[in-house]
Amino acid sequence: MKLFFWKRKKAGGPQKKKSKVREWIEAAVFAIVVAALIRTFLFEAFMIPSGSMERTLLIHDYLFVSKISYGPRIPMTPLAWPFTNHTLPFTKTTKAFSTAIQWPYMRLPGFSKIKRNDVIVFNYPLGDTAIYSKSGDDADYYVMKRNLTPDTLKLFYGDPIYRPVDKRETWIKRCVGISGDTIMVVDGQLFVNGEPGFAPPEALTSYRVKTRTGKPFNDKQQKDLHLDAGYGLGEDSSRYYLYDLTTEKAALIKQWGDTIQPDPKVKTRKGIFPGNPDNYPWSEDTYGPIYVPKKGATVQLDTCVLPLYRRIIENYEHNQLEVKGDKIFINGRQTTAYTFQMNYYWMMGDNRHQSIDSRFWGFVPEDHLIGKAWLIWFSFHKTYKDFYIRWSRFFTLIK
Structure with a gap:
């Protein structure tokens, strides 16, 4: 193997045989360069870390993300270790990139435009002020979920760490609203431009259940609902708060004659975007209307x-x-x-009651978009009790 950056001998001169070490080095460099180009401009692997997209996507689904669908984004922070995001492997806070060179946002032409209801991987829009705990855990979650301000967290965790756009955490959600849309949620139902929006067929919803017998679910019922033994609400084991039921499982509980009601998030929440409950008393299930900005509007x-x-x-x-x-x-x-100078998008998880999404942090700018979730290539299930491979999910397209 000969690479362009190795100096060639003159024609007719003596050819020195390469050592095995040099051949291995050349092969490794070539492989790294090709893999880095593929990862930057064509496809990138991604793993589902949480249940916010269930059951469209499951925890420990491994995906390929297509960067050519919308056009590959030119790296804005080109000086970085290959195959890393923002920190070096096996470290908590050691940066894997340098900001000595910063390029403006540019995107090459793609094969398609962003469509409503595409599943998209993107950089976390609040990640420009990442805050870490002393253990190295990302504390952005606590800013949103517990309504703590960055100033308060600074007292406990230290100074915020700045990250460029392309070096922020990667998230995955469904793009339910594109630029120019008006989003509204009424009693948990999504509306886009006044029309009913996408309703995931296997979305998980929270319910409150009381058994008609006054006793807990029996073993068969718990198995049918995928519940752990003894799962109940408070001291009354006949009452359940089930946050991961599909409509099919909810219908099954109704067939048993038990009382089941949706658990709507109707209370105003301070953590809901835009964080102004006096003027915008919104919740996950009662939200908007809100206009999604379009470039030039x-x-x-x-x-x-x-x-x-x-x-x-x-x-x-x-x-x-x-x-x-x-x-x-x-x-x-x-x-x-x-x-507005850019297009923006509205992202929501299919598991509407267990998803931190645009209802909490607002709009996603176009320069944060990485690519379209395309294909599941590997999947497994793991709990403290068991482990198995989900063979049926291999090589399935994401819709």
Whole structure:
């Protein structure tokens, strides 16, 4: 094997035989370069870490993500160790990249445009202020779920760590709203532009159940519902809070004559985007309407509307924003309108009651998109009790 960067001998001169070590080094370098190019511009592997997309995607599904579907994104942080994201393997906080060179967002042409209800892998939109605990665990979750501010976390975990867009955590959700759409959730039902939105056929929903006998589910019923033995709610073992039921399993419980009711998330939550419950008293099941920005579109701004788009203006599109009384200043100029510079998307998990998604952190900018989830190539199930390979999921297309 000869690589272009090795100096060639003149024609007719004596040819020195390569050592085995050099041949192995050349082969390894060639393989790394080819694999890195494939990972950057064609396909990348991804593993499902949580149940937010169940049952469309299951924990420990291994996917191929197609970067050529929407066009491969040119690396914005090109100086990085191959096959790493933001930290070196076997370390907690050692950076695997350098910000000495930063390229602007660019994307090569793709084979298709982003469609409503595509399953997409993207960089976490709040990851520009990642905060780590002393053990190295990512604490962004606690900012959202427990309503703790970054300033409060800083007292316990230290200074935030800046990450470029392409070096943030990778997430996967369904794109239920594309640029220009208006999103609304009413009693748990998604509406897009006033019409019913995508309803996952095997989505998991939370229910509260009370058995008609006043006794716990028997062994067969627990097996049919995939429940652990003794699973119940509080001291009354005839009451259950089941957060992972499909509509098919809910219908089965009704056939048994038990009382079953959906557990709606109707209470206003402070952690819901845009984090302004006084003006936007929303929850997971009662949300919107909210407009998903489109490149070139203009919205009217006032102090009431601003919380919806403030992060876009400041963080994603890099403007200086100030609010003085009821007046808004962008880059030093008073304004009552803003024109968006990028397209944005609205992401939601198919497991609507167990998903941290756009309802918590808002819009996903186009420069955060990595690719389309394409194919499951491997899958297994693991608990503390058992382990088995899900052969039926091998090489299935993601819809």
